[in-house]
Amino acid sequence: MIGIILAGGLSSRMGEDKALLRIDGRTLLERTRDVLVEAGAERVVISGSRPGGIADRWAEKGPVGGIASVAAELDDGELMVVPVDMPRIDAATLAPLRDERRMRATRWAGHPLPMRLTLDAQTRATLAELIGLEGRACSVAALQARVGMATLSIDRANPRALANCNTPDEWREANA
Known part of the structure; x- marks a missing residue:
């Protein structure tokens, strides 16, 4: 499995680069990479124009543009796609997604x-x-619908782990 960190956005609502926000002594980018490795990623790739990242070829296309840009650089295989703005994501939350293989996508x-x-x-x-x-x-959502998606019941997940932060208020709430 290859871990993909979506970190190509402008962070305009946050007012600063979300990937560089710090939590538990690490940036969100570092923390997300570590969580993906803990969840079983053999390799972690960053989507976005930053050191070590794969620049978005279609920056105006949001997450799909980032996924498409990274996909153009990778061989076929299983991907775990995580946005950089989930400060409480953990390996336990990713494991059921990783293990569910009935469809091309699981969320x-x-x-x-x-x-x-x-x-x-x-x-x-x-x-x-x-x-x-x-x-x-x-x-x-359109990508998932077109390729075929399995949806896991949210009662099996930690809702706090799935919170994403796009604004300073969401950041404060997630870290309270």
């Missing part, structure tokens, strides 16, 4: 990310189609 109910995604010819073709679309038609 928690009500949460498009994090997700497990099978990268193969069908997923690549779907990403290429979505990049040509606008708005919600080019979304993680």
Whole structure:
């Protein structure tokens, strides 16, 4: 499994680079990488224009643009896609996603990310189609619907681990 950290956004609502926010003595980028390794990632790839990252070819396409950009650099296989702005994500929350393989994508109910995604010819073709679309038609939910998605019941997850932070208020709440 390859871990993908989506860290290419502008962080405009946060007012500063979310990937560099610190929690427990580490940046969110470092913490997310460590969680992915703990969850079984043999390799972790960063989506975004930052040192060691893969620049978004389609920056205006949000997470799908980041996933497509990274996919263009990877061989087929299993991906665990996690946004950098989930300060409480943990390996226990990722494990059920990692282990569920009935469909090409697996996510928690009500949460498009994090997700497990099978990268193969069908997923690549779907990403290429979505990049040509606008708005919600080019979304993680649209990707999941097109490739086939298993949804896990949220009662099996720690809701705090799935909180993402896009604003200073959300950041304070997640770290209270």
